[in-house]
Amino acid sequence: MPNPVQDLHTVDESTFPYVFEQNATVQIRNGGGLVRCNVYRPKTADPVPVLVTYGPYGKDLHYKDFIPKFAEVNPAHKSDHSAWETPDPGFWTSHGYAVVRADERGLGQSPGLLDTMSRGTSDAFFDVIEWAAEQPWSSGKVGLLGISYYAGSQWRVAARKPKGLCAIIPWEGMSDYYRDRCRHGGILSNNFIRFWWNRQVITNQYGRPGRKASNWGPDTIEGDLSEEELRANRRDQTEDNQAYRYRDEPYYASREYDMSDIEVPLLSVGNWGGILLHLRGNVEGYIHASSKFKYLRMITGRHDLPFYYDEEVEVQRSFLDAFLKGDDRVGWSQPGKVSPVSLVLRKGNVGFDNAKAEAAYERREESEWPIARTQYTKLFLNSNDLSLSTSALDAQALKRKLSYRALGTMEKPELLQFSTPPFETETEITGHVVARLNVSVTADPGELTPSDIDLFVTLRYIGPDGKEVFYTGTAGDPVPLTKGWLRVSMRKVNTEHHKHRPWLPHRDYTSKDVLPVIPGEVYPVDIEIWPTNVVAEKGGRLVFEVSSGDTQGSGIFLHNDEKDRSPEVFKGVNNLHFGPKFDNYLTIPIIPPKTE
Ligand SMILES: *[C@@H]1O[C@H](CO)[C@@H](O)[C@H](O)[C@H]1NC(C)=O
Numbered sequence: 001m002p003n004p005v006q007d008l009h010t011v012d013e014s015t016f017p018y019v020f021e022q023n024a025t026v027q028i029r030n031g032g033g034l035v036r037c038n039v040y041r042p043k044t045a046d047p048v049p050v051l052v053t054y055g056p057y058g059k060d061l062h063y064k065d066f067i068p069k070f071a072e073v074n075p076a077h078k079s080d081h082s083a084w085e086t087p088d089p090g091f092w093t094s095h096g097y098a099v100v101r102a103d104e105r106g107l108g109q110s111p112g113l114l115d116t117m118s119r120g121t122s123d124a125f126f127d128v129i130e131w132a133a134e135q136p137w138s139s140g141k142v143g144l145l146g147i148s149y150y151a152g153s154q155w156r157v158a159a160r161k162p163k164g165l166c167a168i169i170p171w172e173g174m175s176d177y178y179r180d181r182c183r184h185g186g187i188l189s190n191n192f193i194r195f196w197w198n199r200q201v202i203t204n205q206y207g208r209p210g211r212k213a214s215n216w217g218p219d220t221i222e223g224d225l226s227e228e229e230l231r232a233n234r235r236d237q238t239e240d241n242q243a244y245r246y247r248d249e250p251y252y253a254s255r256e257y258d259m260s261d262i263e264v265p266l267l268s269v270g271n272w273g274g275i276l277l278h279l280r281g282n283v284e285g286y287i288h289a290s291s292k293f294k295y296l297r298m299i300t301g302r303h304d305l306p307f308y309y310d311e312e313v314e315v316q317r318s319f320l321d322a323f324l325k326g327d328d329r330v331g332w333s334q335p336g337k338v339s340p341v342s343l344v345l346r347k348g349n350v351g352f353d354n355a356k357a358e359a360a361y362e363r364r365e366e367s368e369w370p371i372a373r374t375q376y377t378k379l380f381l382n383s384n385d386l387s388l389s390t391s392a393l394d395a396q397a398l399k400r401k402l403s404y405r406a407l408g409t410m411e412k413p414e415l416l417q418f419s420t421p422p423f424e425t426e427t428e429i430t431g432h433v434v435a436r437l438n439v440s441v442t443a444d445p446g447e448l449t450p451s452d453i454d455l456f457v458t459l460r461y462i463g464p465d466g467k468e469v470f471y472t473g474t475a476g477d478p479v480p481l482t483k484g485w486l487r488v489s490m491r492k493v494n495t496e497h498h499k500h501r502p503w504l505p506h507r508d509y510t511s512k513d514v515l516p517v518i519p520g521e522v523y524p525v526d527i528e529i530w531p532t533n534v535v536a537e538k539g540g541r542l543v544f545e546v547s548s549g550d551t552q553g554s555g556i557f558l559h560n561d562e563k564d565r566s567p568e569v570f571k572g573v574n575n576l577h578f579g580p581k582f583d584n585y586l587t588i589p590i591i592p593p594k595t596e
Pocket residue numbers: 008009010022023060109218221
């Protein structure tokens with residue numbers, strides 16, 4: 001590899017409404033190397049607080065070139081240097097903040113090993129934060145603000161407490177690499193990772209030829225690298241996640257950290273529609289962070305746009321002003337002043353991917369998550385009429401077994417659906433859902449003996465008019481209420497773990513937790529379903545779906561890797577068992593009205 005050119009740093013004070021510094025260099029302490037960043041700062045001699053992002057999508061790749069959906073971004077957040085999922089320099093410099101945008105190690109203009117979401121790359125992020133705090137133009141106070149990758153990376157680096165870090169706003173950011181992103185209930189979530197990796201990560205690898213020619217940011221300053229060099233300089237997330245399965249393998253273990261080490265003021269913003277990637281992490285990160293000042297804000301809408309809505313930016317800005325400028329207009333820094341939890345409530349059918357219509361949803365403040373007055377309510381599955389009911393069933397009278405084929409796919413789903421009767425009164429469901437099922441597998445005649453079962457479950461809401469209500473998913477696609485997954489060989493729950501809750505079974509997912517799955521044996525399993533919210537109307541119904549593969553609402557987030565879900569292991573018939581000793585039920589969080 002050519003030696004990195006050390007000083008390419010340029011400062012442009014006249015072209016833009018802000019000072020634009022390009023290719024500033026941050027020396028990395030651990031393992032040497034350097035990270036390059038751009039700095040956008042207000043034209044003032046006074047030191048200013050700094051917002052830092054560090055990630056893969058190219059500090060010099062304009063939002064509009066990254067994705068044409070830039071057209072839909074709030075115009076107040078469009079400038080010559082807007083970039084996907086990051087705070088807009090035009091807007092934030094005009095409000096007294098410097099913006100530092102760093103190319104992650106191995107990407108854009110930063111040389112070194114490309115190893116996304118690893119501890120090593122997070123170490124470099126740590127150095128970038130401390131660097132930003134030490135610059136002459138910096139007030140020494142740093143905040144982190146960004147969506148998705150630029151949010152998921154915040155938890156881990158905050159847990160290491162870099163000097164100067166004063167507040168974080170992970171906006172739709174997973175916090176648990178294994179459980180939120182890579183392996184849902186142990187099942188490889190391959191399709192999104194492959195899309196993401198091929199479209200927007202390796203295309204920006206440091207040294208990748210042809211970036212400029214394909215309008216994907218500038219070419220690498222030191223020149224192109226050969227295909228062999230590029231390969232040697234990266235760890236491929238699609239390959240690693242296929243090759244490793246358990247949290248005790250170094251690949252996953254090295255990506256772990258302790259969420260309770262996070263002490264910095266935190267505003268965790270989660271989206272009810274992010275049911276296949278970020279939602280769980282925003283909720284878990286909020287629950288487990290030790291921060292004295294921590295807030296959970298739930299929103300709806302697409303993954304890319306709400307971050308730039310005027311009202312959401314005002315929330316970001318007032319929070320950052322409170323902790324980075326000492327200007328607390330709202331009371332974020334006064335214990336008990338601002339409700340820690342703010343929930344948007346999904347009621348009615350407003351359509352999906354329609355921000356204007358979603359504005360009709362009301363918002364409610366709560367003082368804790370999960371909501372203390374939650375009434376966890378069992379809905380029993382009835383095999384005779386496929387109903388869900390709150391009253392226990394006469395076990396003797398139940399049909400003993402319901403079956404569906406294993407390895408269902410989006411194209412050919414294999415599923416069972418159970419429905420509640422219409423609600424007699426408006427009923428709010430907000431919080432964590434768990435399903436208890438008795439399951440087994442049967443071999444096909446003359447075929448290989450299966451040795452595992454993948455369970456995919458979905459919760460849907462049917463409006464009083466009998467039509468399913470779809471909500472806005474990550475990409476603006478129609479999604480149901482929520483989903484959950486479990487690979488039955490990974491069913492072991494660690495009830496001793498401090499994160500274990502009756503409403504959220506905790507699994508360690510280590511190689512030592514693997515349990516046998518033998519045809520004909522019945523296994524009781526508790527399936528974690530991601531947190532959700534719906535205000536079910538009088539006459540509305542809930543539908544609980546059990547399937548052997550992805551079903552409607554999975555979008556791009558498919559679990560269909562042939563190696564991970566091979567026919568040799570899974571092919572056959574999957575069964576649910578009913579009768580005495582076979583209890584199947586869903587536990588849902590019903591929220592009674594506040595009594596005041
Ligand atoms: C700084 O980096 C950009 C790409 O990130 C490049 O186009 C530009 O030429 C560099 N500046 C100098 C002075 O080399």
